[in-house]
Amino acid sequence: MAEAVAASAAGEGTCAICLEETPLAALPCCDNATTTESTTRFCLECLRMNCEHGGGVARCPRCRAWISVEDEEVVAHDGTGRCSICMQEPRVLVARGRAPDGGSVAICDACWLGNQIALRYECQGCGGVQRIPHPMWRYQTDGPEAFGHTPWACHVRCGTYTRWRVIPEDVARVPHGDAPESWGVDIVRQIRARQGRERRRAALREAGERQRRERQARVARAARAVEPAAAVEPAVELHDAMAAEEEAGRCRVM
Ligand SMILES: [Zn+2]
Ligand SMILES: [Zn+2]
Ligand SMILES: [Zn+2]
Ligand SMILES: [Zn+2]
Numbered sequence: 001m002a003e004a005v006a007a008s009a010a011g012e013g014t015c016a017i018c019l020e021e022t023p024l025a026a027l028p029c030c031d032n033a034t035t036t037e038s039t040t041r042f043c044l045e046c047l048r049m050n051c052e053h054g055g056g057v058a059r060c061p062r063c064r065a066w067i068s069v070e071d072e073e074v075v076a077h078d079g080t081g082r083c084s085i086c087m088q089e090p091r092v093l094v095a096r097g098r099a100p101d102g103g104s105v106a107i108c109d110a111c112w113l114g115n116q117i118a119l120r121y122e123c124q125g126c127g128g129v130q131r132i133p134h135p136m137w138r139y140q141t142d143g144p145e146a147f148g149h150t151p152w153a154c155h156v157r158c159g160t161y162t163r164w165r166v167i168p169e170d171v172a173r174v175p176h177g178d179a180p181e182s183w184g185v186d187i188v189r190q191i192r193a194r195q196g197r198e199r200r201r202a203a204l205r206e207a208g209e210r211q212r213r214e215r216q217a218r219v220a221r222a223a224r225a226v227e228p229a230a231a232v233e234p235a236v237e238l239h240d241a242m243a244a245e246e247e248a249g250r251c252r253v254m
Contacts (some may be wrong), residue, residue, distance in 0.1 A: 016042055018045070022045075023041055025041075027063075029065035029076055029197045030060060040062055044074065050128045051067070051069050059177040061177050066094070077092065083108035084105045085109060086111050093108055094108065094109045110134065111134075114132070114133040114135050119166050119167075119170040120166070123154045123156055123164060124147045128154065128156025128157050130155060134152065137174045140166070140183075143180075146165060148161070167214070
């Protein structure tokens with residue numbers, strides 16, 4: 001019996017995000033857990049997209065452990081350390097790079113997310129709305145309507161540290177799987193909706209790109225049909241004409 005469960009871990013099935021019948025990814029974090037949701041499985045591509053959305057890492061939509069996708073495999077993300085921006089540690093580090101002075105730079109998931117998704121929050125003190133480059137929603141552990149427990153400086157009216165909550169219009173932009181568990185949102189459904197939007201946008205971009213290339217090709221064909229000199233001459237003439245006009249203008253002023 002146990003063997004049958006293990007065999008289905010990375011077998012074929014329906015991905016809970018894209019709803020396609022596809023090979024499913026084995027999850028390092030919770031495939032062995034005997035949870036009631038263990039029938040919820042995902043394909044590698046959906047998990048990869050979800051990780052890309054979070055700077056390379058994301059929380060497992062099933063158990064919320066940090067994961068990343070490396071070499072066609074879902075792996076547990078264990079890169080923790082000191083963040084070069086907020087200087088806190090240990091933090092889950094998502095982006096690494098080289099500083100101009102050669103030293104290494106590591107950005108924690110909170111700083112990275114906050115930078116990517118600076119949402120608008122309402123101040124509990126003055127009711128003002130401020131954009132904050134930090135995932136303040138994480139501190140709203142009592143629900144999306146409740147103000148968070150960790151303060152941030154209010155530059156609207158208070159001039160001091162106050163509590164915040166995401167404004168309703170921006171709640172949907174909280175990354176999926178990143179909201180406190182108490183929000184009770186259907187993480188899988190949210191990821192699916194977002195990826196559907198992104199796929200549609202990508203398709204539109206591709207179509208636009210294709211049109212642009214076709215237009216360029218038409219222009220190039222048209223240009224080849226005329227003498228090369230003819231394409232250069234008008235620009236020179238225009239320049240001369242402008243210079244002449246300028247000259248004339250100066251003369252008139254004098
Ligand atoms: Zn999928
Ligand atoms: Zn998991
Ligand atoms: Zn940080
Ligand atoms: Zn305020």
